Amino acid sequence: MQDSVTSIIDCKKWQREQSNSQSNVDVTVRELLGRIEQEGDAAVDEMSQQFDGFAPTWIELKSPEDYELEPELLQAIKDAASRIEGFAQFQRDKLIDSTYVDDCGEFGFRYQAIERIGAYIPGGRFPLISTALMTLIPARLAGCQERIACSPSDHPAILAAASLAGATGFLKLGGAQAIGAMAYGYDSMKPVQMVVGPGNQYVNAAKQLLSQTIQIDVAAGPSELLILADETVNQEWVIADMAAQAEHDPQAQSLLVSDSSELLNSVEASLANDSELKQLLDKEQIILLKADNIEHMIAFSNQYAPEHLLLADRRVDQSLLTNFGSLFVGENSAVAYGDYCSGPNHTLPTMGTANRSSGLSVLSFLKVQSVQAVHEVGRKKLSAMGEKIAEAEQLVWHKQSMAVRS
Numbered sequence: 001m002q003d004s005v006t007s008i009i010d011c012k013k014w015q016r017e018q019s020n021s022q023s024n025v026d027v028t029v030r031e032l033l034g035r036i037e038q039e040g041d042a043a044v045d046e047m048s049q050q051f052d053g054f055a056p057t058w059i060e061l062k063s064p065e066d067y068e069l070e071p072e073l074l075q076a077i078k079d080a081a082s083r084i085e086g087f088a089q090f091q092r093d094k095l096i097d098s099t100y101v102d103d104c105g106e107f108g109f110r111y112q113a114i115e116r117i118g119a120y121i122p123g124g125r126f127p128l129i130s131t132a133l134m135t136l137i138p139a140r141l142a143g144c145q146e147r148i149a150c151s152p153s154d155h156p157a158i159l160a161a162a163s164l165a166g167a168t169g170f171l172k173l174g175g176a177q178a179i180g181a182m183a184y185g186y187d188s189m190k191p192v193q194m195v196v197g198p199g200n201q202y203v204n205a206a207k208q209l210l211s212q213t214i215q216i217d218v219a220a221g222p223s224e225l226l227i228l229a230d231e232t233v234n235q236e237w238v239i240a241d242m243a244a245q246a247e248h249d250p251q252a253q254s255l256l257v258s259d260s261s262e263l264l265n266s267v268e269a270s271l272a273n274d275s276e277l278k279q280l281l282d283k284e285q286i287i288l289l290k291a292d293n294i295e296h297m298i299a300f301s302n303q304y305a306p307e308h309l310l311l312a313d314r315r316v317d318q319s320l321l322t323n324f325g326s327l328f329v330g331e332n333s334a335v336a337y338g339d340y341c342s343g344p345n346h347t348l349p350t351m352g353t354a355n356r357s358s359g360l361s362v363l364s365f366l367k368v369q370s371v372q373a374v375h376e377v378g379r380k381k382l383s384a385m386g387e388k389i390a391e392a393e394q395l396v397w398h399k400q401s402m403a404v405r406s
């Protein structure tokens, strides 16, 4: 076994976890949000100047054609938007309000969209055009009425994508101050009820800290990819996939896990031959891990709970893989397709949170409300049941409100 191929001995060593509330970023962001809550717009304006060197600006969106994008780019954005919309519509259609009738009355649930949402579109390092589509399209299909886009970038392709995706307002503003402005209100914008979208550690810390005030989607932080592969995998493809997710952020991480030493050693040799890729290996942004067998590979994957999971090993039964944000089955399924245009969302849980949370989808924007209508006969039956329990709890008026109906 060569130097950079490590045996999986301790999964914990590779596990990524969210920063604890004492981290420097959290302390800084807490202070920024406190000032926005106290001082309002003036604090947002000052922070935007300090961190980004511009004043927050409302940008009126024009039709996508008016941004003079290269025609092939505009067409690609439209085609991606239509696939993302197709997937979101497919999901929306599966969510059906339902009611059943029994001997006490009618009982059911219904889906109701959150009214005002804010979508953060990262723009610090790269203008993430696709995030405008991934956040705003499912919100529109869910039925959210106000859909504010917020980004530090006013790249024409982001504006065209936001317009195409149906943003009802666009505020050029970035970082934790953008999340604060959406949550507390800014200028003519009323506070939104939910903020979604990925971002760097400042953006994610702000979302976490404000999660008592607003609904948030997921801890969508620095990207991750885990590849489970056998020795037949196309090495050039998986090397490109690992480098792709690593290029998002210096904290992004890609892992290749296999029980084949031959594969891992060969991939290591290819990486070592290219100075850019070698650096990713040296900085542990690309990690090569040797497992003993496929059971070991599956156990590692479930423990790590990656944002993106690429299954390039026909021996592994996908139903045994329980923790991931999005699963890509077979080596044809490049994770980059999921980033841009295959349809399912790219806003996904990171840092191990995929063991308990889901990526963004049309469902994220919907409240599930229960509805009950008790009839004359049911009233008596339920009183008999409930009164007994209220009595045991010594909740006198609860008992009374049922007794008067019995």
Ligand SMILES: NC(=O)c1ccc[n+]([C@@H]2O[C@H](COP(=O)([O-])OP(=O)(O)OC[C@H]3O[C@@H](n4cnc5c(N)ncnc54)[C@H](O)[C@@H]3O)[C@@H](O)[C@H]2O)c1
Binding pocket: 051, 052, 121, 122, 123, 124, 125, 126, 128, 131, 152, 173, 174, 175, 176, 198, 199, 200, 201, 202, 203, 219, 220, 221, 222, 223, 248, 249, 252, 307, 346, 347, 348, 349, 350
């Ligand atoms: N998990 C997912 O689904 C997913 C999807 C896409 C992108 N991402 C991640 O989104 C992130 C995008 O990050 P980004 O930085 O390019 O853009 P960003 O828009 O998230 O952050 C840029 C903003 O950060 C603020 N900022 C920068 N340095 C600061 C400092 N020292 N103090 C206070 N505020 C500061 C600035 O206001 C700036 O506008 C990457 O980490 C990428 O991996 C995740």
Ligand SMILES: [Zn+2]
Binding pocket: 223, 244, 245, 248, 336, 339
């Ligand atoms: Zn990516």
